[in-house]
Amino acid sequence: MDADPLAADVNAGTPIGVAIVDDHPVVIDGVRAWLAREPRLRVLATGDDPDEVLRAAPDAEVVLLDLRLHGRMVLDKLAELSAAGRRVVVYSEHSDPTTMLAALDAGAVAFLAKHEGREHCVATVLAAASDRPYVPPALAGAMVGDARPDRPSLSDKEREALLLWFQSMSKASVARRMQISEHTVKQYVDRARIKYTRAGRPAATKAALLARAIEDGLVRPEDIGIYRSQASADRPTP
Amino acid sequence: MASESGTAVSAGPALRPLPRPRAATRSGAATAPPEAHAVADASDGGARIAVIVIAAAWHLAVALPAVLRAGPGMAFPAVVAAGWLVTALVGVGAGVRLLRGGLPAAGPLAAVLLVVDAAVVAGAGERFLFSTANWVWGGLAWFFLLVLWQRPVRWLLVMLAAHGTTALAAVVLYGATAPADLSRAAMYVYGTSTLPVAVFVGAAALTAQARGRAATAAATLAVAAEREAAERARTERQARLALVSGTAEEVLAELAAGDADPADPAVRRRAVLAAARLRRLIAESDDVPDALLHELRAAADLAERNGLPIDLVSVGTPPELPVEIRRGLADPLTAALAAAEGWARLTVVAAPDEVVVSLVTPEHDGPDEPATGGDGPVEHLHERDGEIRWTQTRWRRT
Numbered sequence: 001m002d003a004d005p006l007a008a009d010v011n012a013g014t015p016i017g018v019a020i021v022d023d024h025p026v027v028i029d030g031v032r033a034w035l036a037r038e039p040r041l042r043v044l045a046t047g048d049d050p051d052e053v054l055r056a057a058p059d060a061e062v063v064l065l066d067l068r069l070h071g072r073m074v075l076d077k078l079a080e081l082s083a084a085g086r087r088v089v090v091y092s093e094h095s096d097p098t099t100m101l102a103a104l105d106a107g108a109v110a111f112l113a114k115h116e117g118r119e120h121c122v123a124t125v126l127a128a129a130s131d132r133p134y135v136p137p138a139l140a141g142a143m144v145g146d147a148r149p150d151r152p153s154l155s156d157k158e159r160e161a162l163l164l165w166f167q168s169m170s171k172a173s174v175a176r177r178m179q180i181s182e183h184t185v186k187q188y189v190d191r192a193r194i195k196y197t198r199a200g201r202p203a204a205t206k207a208a209l210l211a212r213a214i215e216d217g218l219v220r221p222e223d224i225g226i227y228r229s230q231a232s233a234d235r236p237t238p
Numbered sequence: 239m240a241s242e243s244g245t246a247v248s249a250g251p252a253l254r255p256l257p258r259p260r261a262a263t264r265s266g267a268a269t270a271p272p273e274a275h276a277v278a279d280a281s282d283g284g285a286r287i288a289v290i291v292i293a294a295a296w297h298l299a300v301a302l303p304a305v306l307r308a309g310p311g312m313a314f315p316a317v318v319a320a321g322w323l324v325t326a327l328v329g330v331g332a333g334v335r336l337l338r339g340g341l342p343a344a345g346p347l348a349a350v351l352l353v354v355d356a357a358v359v360a361g362a363g364e365r366f367l368f369s370t371a372n373w374v375w376g377g378l379a380w381f382f383l384l385v386l387w388q389r390p391v392r393w394l395l396v397m398l399a400a401h402g403t404t405a406l407a408a409v410v411l412y413g414a415t416a417p418a419d420l421s422r423a424a425m426y427v428y429g430t431s432t433l434p435v436a437v438f439v440g441a442a443a444l445t446a447q448a449r450g451r452a453a454t455a456a457a458t459l460a461v462a463a464e465r466e467a468a469e470r471a472r473t474e475r476q477a478r479l480a481l482v483s484g485t486a487e488e489v490l491a492e493l494a495a496g497d498a499d500p501a502d503p504a505v506r507r508r509a510v511l512a513a514a515r516l517r518r519l520i521a522e523s524d525d526v527p528d529a530l531l532h533e534l535r536a537a538a539d540l541a542e543r544n545g546l547p548i549d550l551v552s553v554g555t556p557p558e559l560p561v562e563i564r565r566g567l568a569d570p571l572t573a574a575l576a577a578a579e580g581w582a583r584l585t586v587v588a589a590p591d592e593v594v595v596s597l598v599t600p601e602h603d604g605p606d607e608p609a610t611g612g613d614g615p616v617e618h619l620h621e622r623d624g625e626i627r628w629t630q631t632r633w634r635r636t
């Protein structure tokens with residue numbers, strides 16, 4: 001639906017390896033079935049223990065992680081994996097805003113509510129594989145409703161795009177409503193998401209998201225409060 | 239079907255707004271609720287009346303007759319009489335302020351009373367020094383209370399010390415320094431000071447205690463109200479959960495037994511409805527339901543009973559809103575919901591200064607909604623873009 005076409009180009013040759021960690025076999029089977037219909041993705045390993053799954057599939061590029069394993073919230077595990085550079089897409093039935101934002105803070109590349117369906121799931125995994133943001137509607141809602149004092153400061157357009165995307169779940173409708181192109185809507189939403197890489201503790205995955213966003217021209221370093229020295233060698237002088 | 243009776247049960251209380259206790263009461267007596275202030279004010283009001291009555295009675299029933307009796311025998315009768323009159327005026331002024339709930343201007347009035355004190359002691363003269371005609375000794379302390387009401391007790395002690403010094407100075411100046419005179423003077427000062435101090439301190443203590451007790455009682459009540467509301471929400475939620483599990487189980491059992499065909503649109507619709515309902519239930523995280531969410535939930539339940547799968551997602555806690563703003567936010571949505579076909583997504587995004595409610599449903603051929611507009615602080619927007627119908631209401635704090 002809203003998957004970034006670039007994500008596919010990058011990995012045109014070999015499919016992207018995905019690991020699924022969930023303690024409900026029925027969910028694993030369901031997600032596997034969703035992903036199986038997407039030729040660019042291949043499920044490498046599944047199981048209910050993140051360490052075991054990643055031992056079985058050390059090359060997995062994206063980890064789909066259920067945030068609640070055996071009755072416990074595994075935010076600490078998520079932080080550990082993210083710090084180690086694992087691209088973790090959290091998917092959970094706990095779609096309350098606090099949990100979603102905590103997952104982003106811990107370094108999750110994306111948060112997917114379990115009820116958000118196949119299209120969002122595939123799009124999120126594809127985007128995550130290339131370190132690009134993907135914001136499903138539930139996450140957009142959590143971001144626009146973020147009332148924490150240290151929340152990233154979003155522009156009015158970014159807030160409006162997030163709000164309308166959360167409300168309508170259709171970027172085409174948001175585009176018509178804001179009288180901009182769908183591409184611009186996605187830019188606003190993604191830019192807001194990139195600003196969240198500056199929240200919480202640093203993680204390799206956050207740095208990767210940020211670096212890719214700068215590379216893609218989605219954000220400028222100064223937009224998100226990163227100081228770059230004028231003497232920096234790679235910066236063209238005006 | 240079981241669902242019919244079940245929903246009817248939950249629809250009853252669902253339409254009743256729930257009490258919403260103030261968060262402030264949790265912080266305890268430090269920030270006493272208005273109820274506590276009312277109780278404390280009532281206690282203080284009683285003490286004010288008592289002190290005014292004592293001062294007036296002393297001034298009229300004891301001081302006035304003694305002054306009149308002594309009359310021209312005093313050194314400067316006019317000064318004593320003028321002092322009595324000035325004190326009466328101060329008393330009336332301070333008393334009126336106190337009865338109206340205010341406080342008199344302590345500084346200037348206290349100064350006036352101390353001047354009167356010295357003038358009357360001098361005016362009464364040596365002969366009447368220890369008699370009731372020198373009325374300031376016994377009665378003036380009550381007027382100190384009137385002008386110093388609710389001020390720090392040390393102010394009163396300072397004034398009484400000045401009062402005692404004046405008396406002592408007179409005793410010494412008139413040469414009444416015999417041991418008997420001195421002890422009589424000491425007894426007078428002691429006797430006329432202790433009672434006013436006791437009344438002053440006692441009234442302040444009673445008021446503080448009343449405030450503390452009332453604050454505790456109010457906090458206890460607030461906790462109880464909150465608990466009751468939470469309990470009611472829990473019961474309601476359990477009733478709905480029982481109903482939802484019932485319908486979900488039914489579909490699942492039929493599917494498992496092979497009685498229902500997953501390809502059958504009717505079966506799929508039942509499954510979709512049950513799932514949407516379960517999701518809404520899971521999404522309810524508020525212990526004490528907010529009034530706006532409560533209304534929207536009731537409307538969603540109603541629409542769902544007519545067979546419309548509906549998602550209700552809310553982010554943030556709405557602030558306490560006046561009824562007309564809540565109406566402005568919810569009514570266009572409930573109207574649009576009644577006309578919705580296919581499915582519906584109802585969202586609420588709330589912050590202390592802004593609440594946005596939105597309903598999105600697929601486009602259909604039905605009649606259009608009332609035009610976009612807005613009355614007062616709530617902006618109302620309705621749009622059809624060929625794909626979806628979009629109703630949004632938005633309130634911003636101005």
